[in-house]
Amino acid sequence: MTDIRADFTQAGPADAEFGDYVALLKPRVMTLVVFTALSGLLVAPGGLHPVEGLAAIIFIALGGGASGALNMWWDADIDAVMKRTAKRPIPAGKVTQGEALAIGVTLSAISVIMLWLATNALAGALLAFTIFFYVVIYSMWLKRATPQNIVIGGAAGAFPPMIGWAAVTGSISIEACLMFLLVFMWTPPHFWALALFMKSDYHEAKVPMLTVTHGRRATRTHILLYTIALLPVALATGLTSIGGPVYMAAALWFSLGFLHGAWAIWRRDEVQAEADSYATEKRVFRFSLSYLFVLFGALIAEAALRNLPAYADFAARFNLMEMF
């Protein structure tokens, strides 16, 4: 007689904890998605029912998480080589690639359909395009093909404030485009600063990061140039209906701080950077994170302050769009 007893106590590679599935959704990246989407939603004219707003944020975050899972599915080989990503659920052997693919596809469909039902078709379509852009255009194509991967791929991370705006208004305006551009222009210097001090990672994984293809000197120059280009975008956002004195002060101060950091990175060479273990590059990377949070936080503060009639009148003077 054949013994068909199964040994249920043997853990397979796919026997993950709940937290491993959460890690698949890149929760740290999700905080940025949630925050910028929330900003877009709060600064948009009009408003949503609080439950609709909450649902919109949850489904935008879920869409971001789904694209994170699909990115981990596709990039499992790269993640296994890089120190920074070697502990992710797939290379760590906790979640299988098939599971990540299934979770990514399912959550993508749920998030897009639910955002559409909760708000409108434009917001749903933009979320679908964002997932497509991040997974297909960035992960599958650009990341392994060109050193401009971060520049063009950064667009995927720049869509959430525009989706938040579209969820409320059902349209796209100059303000939504400028919020998009703000994240889009911020992404390259932020990631190149990271690439400078995570030097061996991208090289070993054969990812054509700018540091690998064009060298570290060129990367330092690129960081400075993109930070200079970020300044007018940050200030132009303050001259629209969502800007005002609080945002302008924050944008000016933090943009100059970012520029100062980029200048410090540009002035250094590898010998100096090695000597202090890339202290400046790490400092600028951290600063760039707070930069985005402060600027979008200032936009939310402007929206809140505009409830005071006296402030609203004063802030309207900053609106260049109104003058024409």
Place this chain on the structure above:
Amino acid sequence: MAIAREHPLHKRRSGRNIGLALVLLAFIALVFGLTIAKVSGGGSIEAFDHTYRPMLDPDTLIPAEE
């Protein structure tokens, strides 16, 4: 082997099941909340209900008085 013997695997699976249950419950609560928000926030809800009603027929609408 006693059937109730604990193994770390059971703990992991139980955590996974509880996590999934909480996510599903939260999803149900959100869809319920959304339904309430949509129904209470929208305009009058009127649709075809299998009997002819002239007010739903654009051809029979009486033009507004000048």
